[in-house]
Amino acid sequence: MRVAENGKAQRRARAEGPAAGDPLEQARRLLDAGEPGLAELSAAVGLSVSHLQRSFRRRFGLSPADYLAQRKLGSLRASLREGRDISAALYDAGYGSPSRVYETGAARLGMTPARYRAGGDGEDVRWSLVYTVLGQALVATTQRGICMVELGEDADALEARLRDEFPRARLQRVDAGRDEFLAPRVRAVAEALAGNAVEVPLALVGTAFQKRVWDALMKIPSGQTRSYAELAASLGAPRAARAVASACARNRVAVVVPCHRVIRGDGSLGGYRWGPDVKRGLLARESSGQAPA
Template sequence: MLKRLTPQAAPDRIDSADKLERVRALLDAGEPSLNDLAAAVGLSPSHLQRRFTARFGLSPAEYLAQRKLGTLKSALREGRDVSAALYDAGYGSPSRVYERGAAKLGMTPARYRAGGEGEQIRWSLLDTALGTALVATTQRGICMIELGEDPAALEAKLRGEFPRAALERVDAGRDEFLRPRLRAVADALAGRQARVDIDLIGTAFQKKVWDALMRIPPGETRSYAEVAAQLGAPRGARAVASACAHNRVAIVVPCHRVVRGDGSLGGYRWGLPLKEQVLRRERAA
């Protein structure tokens, strides 16, 4: 069970980096308030909030929330009882995490524990302007657009994400629910205007990055450092790059529009030739 922080006298001589590391250690050990943390390291709450966010890319509250969620997810993956996992992770009541379960875990804790058991996911393979795409959707929206040449490998990636979900393959165009979503994805991958409802599953910081990417206009790029600065985390370029690498919704969440500071392409989950091709197409439009 997580412990509450007992405020201690703030040390007078801790350099800035050590203070932030001390704050992170306190967050890893308990559930201190912002005022408790500020008192512990001798900073004002507002100054601590700014400095911590700039250093780690998350506010102290967001860091704590993600740590608790990570503890919960690990316990559920290990097969722990749901109620015990919730309380051990520091959730005083199961109601809050259940109310927001779909947004934070992509499904309720019980289903996450079971590898997606009970989650209904329809998927299909689609020939697109960018080659073969596996498109998968929950009732909430598209949860995966995976590109590749090998259909078996694409299916394996989906099953790896949701090993015990009810995965239903449907033929493109034969499912009233999936048909319009496949059409929207095909339009998006062809560079046409399209509205694609998506179901993004990730950490708070990853979702911030993905939201920022979707605000980059077609034909433009931003550097990893520029995106980090926009999110209030000027030292978070590597974290931004990691969030891009974990994006499972190709093109619609346009991680291809993020490049290195010197203008070179950087990395891309689906290969640099495709990244260059899509950027060239968008600039020419």
């Protein structure tokens, strides 16, 4: 049944004009329409497997397999958010069995499909407010690690952002110094915001491409910057500068995941979730080799 569906999807994608002269665009359309294997995809677009792999990653920032996995996960997310039955949502998204999404998708959802559909229902998130060299920060963590670091002087606004991100999770505010689990994590974040090199356990939830961008950000040395285009090129996806900028905007962990080190190609700052003044100050202090004062 699946083979027949893939064959129909291939014929349909070939017939849809714009992709016809571009094998990579044709490959993307085939992945959007069905679930062809790599060898099948290679034969359909007339490229060798290795050439297809390299070129597809360069164009779209993901391997064909990762692109397909992300497309399926996006479909699953949409169905779950609409309140659809979990089994039906899994089947419609293309997962052959519930075990497949638990093996591959749950890590990217950050929780099980049932919890995701329920807005994080049942997830434990502990959080605290702490004053740092950059001002007030909200630090939130799951059992896996830090899931949010937000900066701002309005405590109510910070809490509202946390609740927007985890609308049905069990949110527990604690005094950082009185919680043996949260306290060392809050101290580590405070040290990181002060510009000190410390190990901070993270629980980053995002798509495969977003995680690649965030990993690349954490490899940029303090005192250096990269343009969005340079970061995209370093990921083997030189045309994905806009996707890189979008991933930076979706970063929820201030400074620890240093999206402030990415600027525009003309040298201007570009956007920053926590404001241009914070970004400008961080870059100035890092370039001078000083910790924030």
